[in-house]
Amino acid sequence: MNPSSPELLAAQAVAVAVEGRNILHGIDLRVRRGEFVGLIGPNGAGKTTLLRVLAGLLAPAAGRVRLDGAALSALESRHLARRLAYLAQGAPAHWPLRVDKVVALGRLPHLEWWRQPGPADRAAIERAMGLAEVAHLRERVVTTLSGGERLRVLLARVFASEPELILADEPVAALDPYHQLHVMEILREHAHVSRGAVLAVLHDLNLAARFCDRLVLLDAGRVACVGGVREVLVNEQLRRVYGVEARIVEDGGEYSVIPWKRAR
Amino acid sequence: MSAFVRPVSDRALLLVLGAALLVLFAVSLHQGPVALDWMAALTRPRRSVHGVILWQVRMPRELLAIAVGVTLGLSGAALQGLLRNPLAGPDLVGVTNCAALGAVLTLYFGLAGLAWFALPLGGMLGAGLAVALVFMLAGRQASVLTLILAGMAINAIVSSLIALALNYSPNPFAMSEIVYWLLGSIANRSGNDLLAALPFMLAGWLTLLSCGRFLDALSLGEETAQSLGFAAQRMRWRAVVGVALCVGAAVSVSGNIGFIGLVVPHLLRPWVGYEPRRLLWSSALGGAVLLLAADIAVQWLSPGNELKLGVITALIGGPFFLHLIYRNRNALT
Numbered sequence: 050m051n052p053s054s055p056e057l058l059a060a061q062a063v064a065v066a067v068e069g070r071n072i073l074h075g076i077d078l079r080v081r082r083g084e085f086v087g088l089i090g091p092n093g094a095g096k097t098t099l100l101r102v103l104a105g106l107l108a109p110a111a112g113r114v115r116l117d118g119a120a121l122s123a124l125e126s127r128h129l130a131r132r133l134a135y136l137a138q139g140a141p142a143h144w145p146l147r148v149d150k151v152v153a154l155g156r157l158p159h160l161e162w163w164r165q166p167g168p169a170d171r172a173a174i175e176r177a178m179g180l181a182e183v184a185h186l187r188e189r190v191v192t193t194l195s196g197g198e199r200l201r202v203l204l205a206r207v208f209a210s211e212p213e214l215i216l217a218d219e220p221v222a223a224l225d226p227y228h229q230l231h232v233m234e235i236l237r238e239h240a241h242v243s244r245g246a247v248l249a250v251l252h253d254l255n256l257a258a259r260f261c262d263r264l265v266l267l268d269a270g271r272v273a274c275v276g277g278v279r280e281v282l283v284n285e286q287l288r289r290v291y292g293v294e295a296r297i298v299e300d301g302g303e304y305s306v307i308p309w310k311r312a313r
Numbered sequence: 314m315s316a317f318v319r320p321v322s323d324r325a326l327l328l329v330l331g332a333a334l335l336v337l338f339a340v341s342l343h344q345g346p347v348a349l350d351w352m353a354a355l356t357r358p359r360r361s362v363h364g365v366i367l368w369q370v371r372m373p374r375e376l377l378a379i380a381v382g383v384t385l386g387l388s389g390a391a392l393q394g395l396l397r398n399p400l401a402g403p404d405l406v407g408v409t410n411c412a413a414l415g416a417v418l419t420l421y422f423g424l425a426g427l428a429w430f431a432l433p434l435g436g437m438l439g440a441g442l443a444v445a446l447v448f449m450l451a452g453r454q455a456s457v458l459t460l461i462l463a464g465m466a467i468n469a470i471v472s473s474l475i476a477l478a479l480n481y482s483p484n485p486f487a488m489s490e491i492v493y494w495l496l497g498s499i500a501n502r503s504g505n506d507l508l509a510a511l512p513f514m515l516a517g518w519l520t521l522l523s524c525g526r527f528l529d530a531l532s533l534g535e536e537t538a539q540s541l542g543f544a545a546q547r548m549r550w551r552a553v554v555g556v557a558l559c560v561g562a563a564v565s566v567s568g569n570i571g572f573i574g575l576v577v578p579h580l581l582r583p584w585v586g587y588e589p590r591r592l593l594w595s596s597a598l599g600g601a602v603l604l605l606a607a608d609i610a611v612q613w614l615s616p617g618n619e620l621k622l623g624v625i626t627a628l629i630g631g632p633f634f635l636h637l638i639y640r641n642r643n644a645l646t
Binding site for chain 2: 106127133144146158206
């Protein structure tokens with residue numbers, strides 16, 4: 050770790066065009082160590098595309114992304130994979146693999162081609178299963194798990210890589226409230242306790258308000274607003290970007306947003 | 314069936330498959346129209362009839378059975394892992410047939426005699442073309458249906474081109490030779506046939522085995538695999554080249570031996586806990602075991618060598634494929 054550079058991830062003027070259509074225009078975004086940042090915005094705002102660019106899965110048409118000061122495109126892909134983990138949307142599993150084997154896939158960035166997993170790898174896998182609370186599921190088959198269990202297994206896979214930065218695409222979509230809270234707690238812990246950083250695409254504004262340190266509001270491929278929860282989740286922004294009126298409730302330091310009716 | 318199978322350790326699986334391979338290899342060498350005098354064959358390999366039978370007739374044949382079996386099992390497992398689809402296989406997606414076309418054209422235009430590697434090269438070019446076509450037609454996230462349809466289309470085109478070549482074949486002898494070769498057999502192949510194809514098969518095997526961890530990562534989807542540090546594009550091409558190398562070379566010697574690449578990974582998958590990397594090497598061994606067993610069956614059923622190996626594997630594999638479709642019919646649409 051390099052304490053002199055608190056900025057773990059920095060995107061500068063990132064633009065993406067797909068088939069001639071501009072999806073992202075001049076995006077600036079920063080994620081610091083110890084920070085849980087929420088990436089919010091309406092459907093089609095370009096959240097997933099931005100996340101893919103930040104994860105190094107998609108090369109931007111313009112602009113640059115730096116991880117800890119080094120250009121993402123200059124980093125060797127396995128080296129990058131050790132520092133940055135990406136949790137895909139929907140997170141499919143194509144074969145009925147055992148849970149501990151799925152988690153073990155997170156060690157692949159650490160394994161040179163000639164090396165078999167050793168004690169350090171097994172310890173990391175155990176730690177990861179403990180963090181995501183899936184150790185009791187280790188012998189289950191991943192395709193038979195419930196949505197909440199499967200997502201935690203895939204989170205454990207992310208933790209097994211021992212990344213500094215986690216980029217998660219809608220990690221709590223399709224989970225019930227209990228599991229939503231659980232996953233958000235795990236992600237916050239990674240940022241606050243383990244001093245890593247998390248950038249997550251979120252649709253639930255209340256969860257975003259409750260767990261994130263900062264929010265980035267995306268609208269039609271541009272950053273509409275960046276800042277703390279109380280700066281971003283205000284009626285003026287919500288009306289402009291989402292087209293909704295919301296009831297905003299402040300209750301003893303807790304801030305919640307209830308989308309109430311359509312504004313247009 | 315998978316619900317009743319518990320995954321076993323690498324060592325146990327290696328032991329069982331290795332032992333089966335050794336036993337079947339010994340049986341296949343022993344079996345034949347002539348009762349082999351092992352003493353004579355081993356002590357005077359060149360100067361006794363038995364020595365010649367063992368070293369120049371049976372040994373190349375059974376080694377070829379093993380090499381072709383390894384190729385088909387391994388490439389089946391690799392294609393299924395790559396396309397994340399248990400119904401993929403070198404023959405169903407048209408790779409085997411296309412390799413056969415490549416070899417037929419090499420024979421047809423008389424190019425086979427130009428160089429020792431001409432025939433395997435023809436096969437490899439055909440196989441490479443087929444895999445590339447399947448990728449273009451079915452795309453990366455191929456559904457079962459698109460994949461099978463793409464394979465069907467390729468197989469139909471290739472079959473018609475082979476028929477065209479037969480149609481214009483210079484004489485009935487050349488025609489019947491090609492037809493017999495297409496049926497798929499490893500009988501009467503010489504040590505030289507084996508040696509011409511073996512280097513390419515070896516290269517293909519190593520290439521495919523080196524994709525194991527990528528295929529593991531791919532079970533969580535292409536993006537996740539890429540985020541785990543694999544250059545997905547490059548690794549996919551590596552697997553395609555591996556399949557083309559070994560299937561092309563194998564088919565150029567043995568003709569079209571179907572369904573091994575579909576059946577073997579399918580049977581072994583539950584035993585390796587569905588892990589694509591472990592499935593690679595175990596399917597390689599399993600393919601060799603199954604092909605040796607099939608070759609022994611062929612010789613036992615028709616001692617005069619009338620029944621072709623490819624015919625018997627298709628007779629067993631066809632119904633097996635139907636069974637798979639029946640079992641997966643709800644997942645197909």
